[in-house]
Amino acid sequence: MTKLFWNVLKVSPAVLAATLLAANSALAGEANEQITTVNQLSAQPDSMGQVTSVSQFSDVQPTDWAFQALQSLVERYGCIAGYPNGTYRGNRALTRYEFAAGLNACLDRVNELIATATADLVTKEDLATLQRLQEEFSAELATLRGRVDALEARTSELEANQFSTTTKLVGEAIFDASQAFGNNQAVSNPQTPTRDLTSNTTFDYRARLNLLSSFTGTDQLQVRLQAGNIVNNRSVTGTSQTRLSFADPTDNQVQVDKINYAFNLSDYIRVKVDANTGELWENVNVFNPDFRSSGTGAISRYGRFSPIYRLGSGGAGLTVTLNPKGAISVTGAYLASKASNPNEGFGLFNGDYAAFGQIEFKPSKALNIGLAYAHTYDGGRDNDTDPTNTNTNAINFIGATGSTFAGAPFGSGVATTGNHYGIQASFKPSDKLTIGGWAGYSNAVAETGANRGRDADVVYWAGTLALRDLGKQGNVLGIVFGQPPTVTESPVANRRDGQSTYHLEGLYKIKVSNNIQVTPGLLVIFNPENNSRNDTIYVGTLRTTFTF
Structure with missing residues (x-):
C-alpha cells in the first residue's frame, strides 16, 4: 500500500514532511488544540474546513519550498484543511495522531479516485467467458x-517485386470488326461523277499502354504507348463523316504518342503541360460523359463531343483551369500542333495554333453547361497523320468531323484563321438517364490566296441520349443525332454545302465484366458531304474493349 501511495500521489519521500505538516494544520483548532480524526473538524465551531485552492492560505507563498506539494494535495486530491483565520501554519510541529488523521484522509481520496477509474474494467466472469x-x-x-x-x-x-512505388500501368486494347455499306462513294460537288462504294469486312486493333506516375499525390505524369492498324473510313466512303472514333493507324508500329504532366498550383488552380499530341478534350469537360471515350464511348468521331474540342490537336500546349471543383470554373489553353517542327519553319508561336477558353457552370451534379471560344490559325499544310488519306482538304479547320468544304473552306493550301463559338450541356435527371448536346458556329477568314480577307460560316449541332443499366446493370444504350460541320456561307460558290448531312448513331455497350466491354453499333449518314445525290452510307461495327 505504501508503494501505491507514492505512485498515486507522485511526490517524493522528501515532500512527506510537507504532507504531514499539512495534515497536522488541517486537524488543529484555533487554540492549537490537537485532534485525532478528521471527523473532529466538524465539531470545531470556527473550523475553516476543506479548501479548494492553495491561494486560500494567506501564509503560503509560491516561493515556499513545499508549495508545489501542498498545491497538489489541495487542488488535485482535496484532502487538506486550514485554520479559520485562513492560515496554514506550515512551520508548527506534527503529532502522530495528526499524521494518522491526515494520511487516512488522503488515502480515502486516493481510493475514491482509483475506484472511479476502474469502474468499467472487466470482471472475472468476463474473463472466464472470453x-x-x-x-x-x-x-x-x-x-x-x-x-x-x-x-x-x-x-x-x-x-519486393513491385513495378514502381510512383508509377502504375493502365492498358487498353480494342478489337474491332467493321464494314461500310452503300451504293456510291460520297462526293462534295454534285457535278462530280460518283464511284461505287466497295468495301470488305475488316478486323483491326488498337492497343494503348499508359504509364501514370505521381510524385506528390496530386500530380500526374502520363507517358502513353500506342500501336494499331484501324484505318480512316474516309478512303473507303469518300467522307470523314463516317470516321470511327478509335481509328488511329500507326502501321502496327509502337509510338510514344502522348507525354504530359498535370499538377496543382493551389487548391484552385490546375495546370497541365502537353509535350506532344496535346488534345483539348483530354484537358477539359466536354459535357458528354457516356460518349467521350474512344474506347468505351461513341463509335463515331463526331459522336464523342463537339468539334470545338478538336481544335489545335497534335502538338504541345498548356492548359490552366481555375476553381476546377467549384460550381463555376474557367479554363484557358494554348495548343500548337506544329510546335516540334523547327526544320519546317514552325514552332510554338510560328505555326498552327488554337487559343481556347471555356466557362463551365455546374449548378448541380445533374446539370453542366459550358460556353467555349477558340481562335485558331491553320497555315494550310496537312497535319493529318493518316497514311491512307489523300484528301488534303478535309483537315484541321473543324477537326476532320464534317464535310470536305468545312475542313478547308477556301481550298487546300489556303492559310485560314477562325473564330469558333460553342455551347455544350449535359443533363442527368436520374441515375439511369443522361441527355446532352452541343451546338457551334465557326467563322473562317482566308489569310492567303484569291479570297484573302473574305470569310465563310460553318455550323453544327447534335443531341445525345444515354440509357444506363438497360437489360443488365452496367449496360448502356446510346443514341446520337445531329448535323456535322457544314458550310452555310462562303465567297467560293463551288465550296458552299447544299442539303444538310444528318448523322444518326446507335450503339449498345454490353458490360461483360469490369474489364471487358462489347459494343455493337451502327452509324448512318444521310446526304453524305451535304450532297443529296449521294446515297446514304452505313457503317456497322462490333468493338470489343479490354481494360487492365
Whole structure:
C-alpha cells in the first residue's frame, strides 16, 4: 500500500514532511488544540474546513519550498484543511495522531479516485467467458492466423517485386470488326461523277499502354504507348463523316504518342503541360460523359463531343483551369500542333495554333453547361497523320468531323484563321438517364490566296441520349443525332454545302465484366458531304474493349 501511495500521489519521500505538516494544520483548532480524526473538524465551531485552492492560505507563498506539494494535495486530491483565520501554519510541529488523521484522509481520496477509474474494467466472469470462447473457436483462430501470415508473405513479395512505388500501368486494347455499306462513294460537288462504294469486312486493333506516375499525390505524369492498324473510313466512303472514333493507324508500329504532366498550383488552380499530341478534350469537360471515350464511348468521331474540342490537336500546349471543383470554373489553353517542327519553319508561336477558353457552370451534379471560344490559325499544310488519306482538304479547320468544304473552306493550301463559338450541356435527371448536346458556329477568314480577307460560316449541332443499366446493370444504350460541320456561307460558290448531312448513331455497350466491354453499333449518314445525290452510307461495327 505504501508503494501505491507514492505512485498515486507522485511526490517524493522528501515532500512527506510537507504532507504531514499539512495534515497536522488541517486537524488543529484555533487554540492549537490537537485532534485525532478528521471527523473532529466538524465539531470545531470556527473550523475553516476543506479548501479548494492553495491561494486560500494567506501564509503560503509560491516561493515556499513545499508549495508545489501542498498545491497538489489541495487542488488535485482535496484532502487538506486550514485554520479559520485562513492560515496554514506550515512551520508548527506534527503529532502522530495528526499524521494518522491526515494520511487516512488522503488515502480515502486516493481510493475514491482509483475506484472511479476502474469502474468499467472487466470482471472475472468476463474473463472466464472470453477464455471459454477462445477454446471453442481455437480452430477458426488458427486458420485466421495462418491466412494473416500468408497475406503478410504475399505483401512482402509484392513490395519486393513491385513495378514502381510512383508509377502504375493502365492498358487498353480494342478489337474491332467493321464494314461500310452503300451504293456510291460520297462526293462534295454534285457535278462530280460518283464511284461505287466497295468495301470488305475488316478486323483491326488498337492497343494503348499508359504509364501514370505521381510524385506528390496530386500530380500526374502520363507517358502513353500506342500501336494499331484501324484505318480512316474516309478512303473507303469518300467522307470523314463516317470516321470511327478509335481509328488511329500507326502501321502496327509502337509510338510514344502522348507525354504530359498535370499538377496543382493551389487548391484552385490546375495546370497541365502537353509535350506532344496535346488534345483539348483530354484537358477539359466536354459535357458528354457516356460518349467521350474512344474506347468505351461513341463509335463515331463526331459522336464523342463537339468539334470545338478538336481544335489545335497534335502538338504541345498548356492548359490552366481555375476553381476546377467549384460550381463555376474557367479554363484557358494554348495548343500548337506544329510546335516540334523547327526544320519546317514552325514552332510554338510560328505555326498552327488554337487559343481556347471555356466557362463551365455546374449548378448541380445533374446539370453542366459550358460556353467555349477558340481562335485558331491553320497555315494550310496537312497535319493529318493518316497514311491512307489523300484528301488534303478535309483537315484541321473543324477537326476532320464534317464535310470536305468545312475542313478547308477556301481550298487546300489556303492559310485560314477562325473564330469558333460553342455551347455544350449535359443533363442527368436520374441515375439511369443522361441527355446532352452541343451546338457551334465557326467563322473562317482566308489569310492567303484569291479570297484573302473574305470569310465563310460553318455550323453544327447534335443531341445525345444515354440509357444506363438497360437489360443488365452496367449496360448502356446510346443514341446520337445531329448535323456535322457544314458550310452555310462562303465567297467560293463551288465550296458552299447544299442539303444538310444528318448523322444518326446507335450503339449498345454490353458490360461483360469490369474489364471487358462489347459494343455493337451502327452509324448512318444521310446526304453524305451535304450532297443529296449521294446515297446514304452505313457503317456497322462490333468493338470489343479490354481494360487492365
